[in-house]
Amino acid sequence: MTAINIQHLTKDYGNNKGIFDISLKIEEGEVFGFLGPNGAGKTTTIRNLLGFTKPQSGKATILNFDCWKQPKEIQKHLGYLPAEIAFPENMTGTQLIKHAAKMRGLQDMAKAKQLIEMFDLDPSALIKRMSKGMKQKVGIVCAFMHDPQILILDEPTTGLDPLMQSKFVELIHQEKHKGKSILMSSHLFEEIEGTCDSIAMIKQGKIISVMQSQDFKHFDKYTFTITFQKLPDFESMQTENFVMKKITKDTLQVVVEVDDFKINELIRALAKRDVTSIREMKYSLEDYFMNFYKGEKHDYV
Numbered sequence: 001m002t003a004i005n006i007q008h009l010t011k012d013y014g015n016n017k018g019i020f021d022i023s024l025k026i027e028e029g030e031v032f033g034f035l036g037p038n039g040a041g042k043t044t045t046i047r048n049l050l051g052f053t054k055p056q057s058g059k060a061t062i063l064n065f066d067c068w069k070q071p072k073e074i075q076k077h078l079g080y081l082p083a084e085i086a087f088p089e090n091m092t093g094t095q096l097i098k099h100a101a102k103m104r105g106l107q108d109m110a111k112a113k114q115l116i117e118m119f120d121l122d123p124s125a126l127i128k129r130m131s132k133g134m135k136q137k138v139g140i141v142c143a144f145m146h147d148p149q150i151l152i153l154d155e156p157t158t159g160l161d162p163l164m165q166s167k168f169v170e171l172i173h174q175e176k177h178k179g180k181s182i183l184m185s186s187h188l189f190e191e192i193e194g195t196c197d198s199i200a201m202i203k204q205g206k207i208i209s210v211m212q213s214q215d216f217k218h219f220d221k222y223t224f225t226i227t228f229q230k231l232p233d234f235e236s237m238q239t240e241n242f243v244m245k246k247i248t249k250d251t252l253q254v255v256v257e258v259d260d261f262k263i264n265e266l267i268r269a270l271a272k273r274d275v276t277s278i279r280e281m282k283y284s285l286e287d288y289f290m291n292f293y294k295g296e297k298h299d300y301v
């Protein structure tokens with residue numbers, strides 16, 4: 001069964017802001033990454049799924065329930081982590097978690113306890129005294145504790161330190177293993193690259209591409225900016241068999257792109273020369289997608 005089905009959804013805020021004719025399908029048991037730069041329309045799409053806003057046209061369903069007309073039915077099966085959590089500040093984390101459980105009629109707090117331990121959270125503090133990361137952990141407990149079939153997570157690792165981010169990835173793997181359907185938004189490719197079965201990219205309110213994991217997992221290129229000490233080394237490097245993306249004589253700098261299987265070759269080439277610095281450049285989201293679509297597929301618009 002399709003877990004989340006978005007068909008031709010449009011929410012136009014004017015001035016080209018909003019989402020326009022968005023269609024996406026997330027199948028049962030699938031982890032789906034929703035990627036896009038700031039302001040691209042990720043939260044707007046998610047707010048429509050939650051039934052918070054009415055689309056001007058199109059339709060979204062979760063487990064075949066209409067997101068706008070049947071949000072209560074959906075709630076029973078849904079865990080939601082908002083991008084910006086607005087908690088009542090005068091409660092402690094424990095009170096809030098208990099309150100959220102009561103609202104859901106949840107008796108069994110075993111999973112909540114397990115999550116609190118996993119994320120090393122002390123929920124006894126007042127929420128207004130909590131750091132952003134601690135609040136995020138409380139949000140994660142509330143989103144996952146009732147073991148929902150569907151999870152919608154809006155920028156879930158915001159505020160988490162690297163250790164906690166990797167715990168979060170572990171949690172996603174556990175939930176996926178149990179057959180949960182997960183929609184996860186992010187503006188960081190690396191964040192969802194390792195967890196998602198599919199990734200959709202949204203830009204200026206439109207879906208510009210959808211990729212399956214077998215496509216993006218095979219994309220392993222690295223880009224390095226290398227600075228040489230001496231002109232002859234800088235010049236001779238250009239005769240080596242590497243893709244030079246940029247050559248700057250003034251600074252004796254080259255930008256080299258290599259496939260992961262050619263890394264050793266690059267190291268050998270550099271060992272012969274006097275290098276003053278080498279820096280790996282992270283691909284931007286768009287670079288990843290643009291590279292992927294170069295040559296192979298042409299549905300990039």
Ligand SMILES: Nc1ncnc2c1ncn2[C@@H]1O[C@H](COP(=O)(O)OP(=O)(O)OP(=O)(O)O)[C@@H](O)[C@H]1O
Binds near residue numbers: 013017036037040187
């Ligand atoms: N209620 C609203 N009224 C008017 N414009 C809005 C409203 N909500 C969102 N927008 C605009 O719609 C666009 C999409 O916003 P949205 O919050 O969906 O982006 P996002 O992809 O979630 O971004 P971010 O990564 O920054 O959270 C933005 O230009 C935003 O300013």
